[in-house]
Amino acid sequence: MTRRIAVTLMFAVLALDARAAAHNEFQTFVRKNSGRPVDCALCHVHSNGPEGTGAGQVGSLNPAELERLGRARAAFEPGTIVDSPILNGFGDSLVVRLGKKRILELRSAPAELAVEISQTSDLDLDGISDSSEYLAGTHPLIASDGNPWSLFLHNLRRRAFQLSMITVATGLGLFGFINLLHGFALRLRARQDQGPMSA
Amino acid sequence: MKLLDVPRITAEFARDRFPLEKLNAESMLTKKEVPVHRMSWAYYLGGLALFFFLVQVVTGLMLLFYYQPTVSDAHASVEYISQHVSGGALVRNLHAWSSSAMILTVIVHVLTTFAMKAFAKPRELTWVTGVGLALLVFSFGFTGYLLPWNQIAVNATKVGLQSIEAIGQYLPGEMATWPKYARETIQGEAAVGQATLSRFYALHVILLPLLVAGLLGLHLFQVQIHGMSHGVDAEHVKREKFFPFFVIKDLSVWGVAFLVLFVLGLCLPFESFFAYPLMEPFDPLGSTPEGIKPEWYFYFVYYPLELLPYWVVMLAMTALVGGLFLAPWVLAGSNRRTLRAIAIAAAIYFVVVTLFGQQIYEVFKGVNP
Numbered sequence: 001m002t003r004r005i006a007v008t009l010m011f012a013v014l015a016l017d018a019r020a021a022a023h024n025e026f027q028t029f030v031r032k033n034s035g036r037p038v039d040c041a042l043c044h045v046h047s048n049g050p051e052g053t054g055a056g057q058v059g060s061l062n063p064a065e066l067e068r069l070g071r072a073r074a075a076f077e078p079g080t081i082v083d084s085p086i087l088n089g090f091g092d093s094l095v096v097r098l099g100k101k102r103i104l105e106l107r108s109a110p111a112e113l114a115v116e117i118s119q120t121s122d123l124d125l126d127g128i129s130d131s132s133e134y135l136a137g138t139h140p141l142i143a144s145d146g147n148p149w150s151l152f153l154h155n156l157r158r159r160a161f162q163l164s165m166i167t168v169a170t171g172l173g174l175f176g177f178i179n180l181l182h183g184f185a186l187r188l189r190a191r192q193d194q195g196p197m198s199a
Numbered sequence: 200m201k202l203l204d205v206p207r208i209t210a211e212f213a214r215d216r217f218p219l220e221k222l223n224a225e226s227m228l229t230k231k232e233v234p235v236h237r238m239s240w241a242y243y244l245g246g247l248a249l250f251f252f253l254v255q256v257v258t259g260l261m262l263l264f265y266y267q268p269t270v271s272d273a274h275a276s277v278e279y280i281s282q283h284v285s286g287g288a289l290v291r292n293l294h295a296w297s298s299s300a301m302i303l304t305v306i307v308h309v310l311t312t313f314a315m316k317a318f319a320k321p322r323e324l325t326w327v328t329g330v331g332l333a334l335l336v337f338s339f340g341f342t343g344y345l346l347p348w349n350q351i352a353v354n355a356t357k358v359g360l361q362s363i364e365a366i367g368q369y370l371p372g373e374m375a376t377w378p379k380y381a382r383e384t385i386q387g388e389a390a391v392g393q394a395t396l397s398r399f400y401a402l403h404v405i406l407l408p409l410l411v412a413g414l415l416g417l418h419l420f421q422v423q424i425h426g427m428s429h430g431v432d433a434e435h436v437k438r439e440k441f442f443p444f445f446v447i448k449d450l451s452v453w454g455v456a457f458l459v460l461f462v463l464g465l466c467l468p469f470e471s472f473f474a475y476p477l478m479e480p481f482d483p484l485g486s487t488p489e490g491i492k493p494e495w496y497f498y499f500v501y502y503p504l505e506l507l508p509y510w511v512v513m514l515a516m517t518a519l520v521g522g523l524f525l526a527p528w529v530l531a532g533s534n535r536r537t538l539r540a541i542a543i544a545a546a547i548y549f550v551v552v553t554l555f556g557q558q559i560y561e562v563f564k565g566v567n568p
Binding site for chain 2: 155182
């Protein structure tokens, strides 16, 4: 009974706190900086942010998830490993690296978040750092989302072996087909030269 | 022309378009020749479009193994293909890139054959089936766009279907309701939903491929039996053997196209050209996100629709499609210089609107569409 009351109270407090937790300042900055229609899914599980009853929103969380949320929201200092049910991997990584206190401070200077994110961190391994993705308004967790040219160059380097293999295979295949066609043509001409009777 | 002459004229028309005496290996292979001139590169475009279509068929069949055509699972199944199926991202990317490549090739093919007056007698049927195929290719693009069931797909389809219904306001009497019925028939229910997805899926993977197979068969038969058109005004041009020389060059073009396609498929995600919120699953309760547009190959209609009165654009498009179908008869007396000028003007329009449509829109309206 006591546990149920505690969970209910926790849920009520978190639900009231939900709007403040969305931190629209970052989203507004990224939209303005990149010109892309970025939504809350940049850091949150749900594209409309934590408020609501959809998947990954506070209203849908079970007691175990609420406990995880509570631990994540208590991580004011950097270094605490969190697994928030309302944040995605990028959101969690920000809390781990900066701590919630610093994130709250950065709401007044959202551009500085790009400086404070590790310049080497690339969560989706697409070759574009999370910091650059934040500034460019592309998703740090979606490998297919990023500056097309940067993605192309990165993948070209990463897939050089496969590409060289497919080039060799295509070249050899063409070489074979072309010689086969030449062979057919020679045989056809030989038959024509022999005339219809001998053919 | 008397009524009694109709069977004779029809028989003559059929005899000229289906010369059965040419139905042998000698005419269609060993003795067949292809003109060589400065526009010869255009002879490879039809084969290239066919190559991209074949890639579409192969990759499309692979995608069918995993794709779920239901509103609840479509988006998740596409994500599953991209993230968990071995080679799934590559196959999906190849499908997306080859569809765009196919449409671009078809557009250039139509423009070049028009400029070369390849529709002239006896190739009217080659041209008419070709125009039919071009329309089917656009229909593939329209129906396939919806299948991933993401925000951009569903919202863009809604806009497309609304524009069909809007035609009704310009039609007289009972005919005014026909576009509404057409929209409801395509849509299948009051709003874009499961019935729409099922219908688009059936169209995309069964009906349209069957229509393409039929038309393509007739198109290729006509190409083979009549050979390549002369293409230029000069009476005497060099000619080369279709087999093996032209076939080898055609095959080499296919090889290069395959390599380019593979590099793009492996290295450049097609989705990187869209903002990620547009790729999220469609939310029927959510508001329409920003940046909803059709695929790039519909920009030549989309931006005029945003800038000009609807009836002007519809009239122009009806005239364009009708004019294309009737070109062999309407433009029978035109010289190649005139046709080339029309084709170049059309190409410039297409390129400018496709590349700079957004900027043009902003200049005229001062806001995003």
